[in-house]
């Protein structure tokens with residue numbers, strides 16, 4: 342159903358989504374308002390795939406074919422023949438609505454517009470479209486090729502055949518598709534609120550340091566990462582936007598109250614790995630302060 346995929350936004354998520362589908366045989370066109378972001382993403386993906394070749398996990402022929410399937414787009418118009426477009430741009434409702442509105446004037450009538458939003462309502466994004474039935478959520482996790490689950494979010498008006506199409510596409514790429522309703526935070530970012538917001542509350546109350554909390558949650562209950570390590574990986578700008586969005590959508594239920602610490606750190610640019618400093622410091626993407 343989806344052979345030609347357009348990926349919009351070549352940041353942490355867009356590049357991973359592009360790599361996933363190029364590896365599973367789809368043609369992928371990448372677009373970003375910053376041309377340098379596309380070039381960075383393509384280089385990042387080539388390096389990652391090259392490492393698989395070096396480890397003997399990918400043949401040179403498969404490498405060449407996968408790389409050839411990921412191409413840059415110089416404008417939105419280049420995406421006109423896509424069967425599916427997945428947006429992974431900034432987490433702002435109006436910006437996503439505007440993008441989909443622009444795309445509707447370009448793409449075919451049956452092209453599915455999918456959003457990788459972490460926390461915005463898919464139904465509200467779709468409400469800005471002429472054909473809301475062709476809008477769905479397709480929510481991946483970072484890093485996309487390794488985190489083998491994806492939420493397939495059914496907006497209030499999403500046509501069922503698109504949901505089934507996304508399920509098949511995810512399975513073909515080796516991901517487990519979890520169909521979720523369009524409720525605040527879907528499944529993962531709803532259940533995950535306690536993990537993140539409570540850890541920030543503990544920090545603001547001086548109960549423990551990020552290092553202590555991360556260590557305990559890794560070594561005790563066995564989470565792969567502690568909440569602060571996860572904030573740094575995701576980017577606090579993204580995580581804080583998710584916390585605010587879930588809080589708003591639950592009509593300020595105090596259970597989901599975001600943290601002033603997170604707000605201040607976002608204002609200070611302490612976003613995590615992508616800025617070199619978050620709750621930990623990073624050099625060349627590697628943590629340099631051990632807990």
Ligand code: NAI
Nearest residue numbers: 350351352353354373374378429430431432458459483575
């Ligand atoms: P990012 O900041 O790494 O990348 C976003 C990219 O979108 C940038 O390269 C930017 O230039 C581009 N962009 C912004 N506005 C644009 C527009 N109007 N048209 C085209 N390109 C535009 O962001 P990241 O982390 O990749 O997140 C993207 C989306 O994925 C957000 O909706 C976020 O909530 C969601 N998400 C993020 C996760 C994470 O762990 N970082 C996990 C799951 C979802």
